[in-house]
Amino acid sequence: MKTRTAKFQIGQIVRHRVFAFRGVIFDIDPEFNNTEEWWLSIPEEVRPHKDQPFYHLLAENSESEYIAYVSEQNLLPDNSGEPVxxxxxxxxxxxxxxxxxxxxxxxxx
Incomplete structure (x- = not known):
């Protein structure tokens, strides 16, 4: 399995491509490093590939703050200029x- 270079970096603000949340990256896994149970809990039609960087985010949406674990394919840069x-x-x-x-x-x- 070929390890890819991470597209985003620690401290960068990103947003989810599909869901309405954003956050700041505080750690990066070069490839999937969570439980199989967690991965299988994602609906198959939107389940990300494991062979890509995954990012740990201090995340927020309009209702709460939480920790998120997100695949690179589901992140976009957040250029809003708004702090997290x-x-x-x-x-x-x-x-x-x-x-x-x-x-x-x-x-x-």
């Missing part, structure tokens, strides 16, 4: 001048 309101963002990141985030302690990753 997730309560854990300030624990991990500092807002940078480009509108994204940079890690408070880059040696943790």
């Amino acid at each position: 309101r997730h309560s854990q963002v300030s624990e991990i990141f500092i807002k940078d001048k480009s509108g994204g985030y940079r890690q408070r302690n880059p040696s943790l990753n």
Whole structure:
């Protein structure tokens, strides 16, 4: 299995291609690294391939904040310029001048 280079980076704000949520990336798996049960719980017609980067997001929608695990094929850059309101963002990141985030302690990753 060929490992692909991640399209997005830690600290980047992204949005889901289909569902109405967005978030900031705080970790990246070079390929699927979750349980088989989790993967099988996704309807087959929209189930992502495992051989691509998967991203851990501090995510938010209009109703809540949560942690999301999303395949690269389902993410798009978020160019809204709006900050992510997730309560854990300030624990991990500092807002940078480009509108994204940079890690408070880059040696943790």
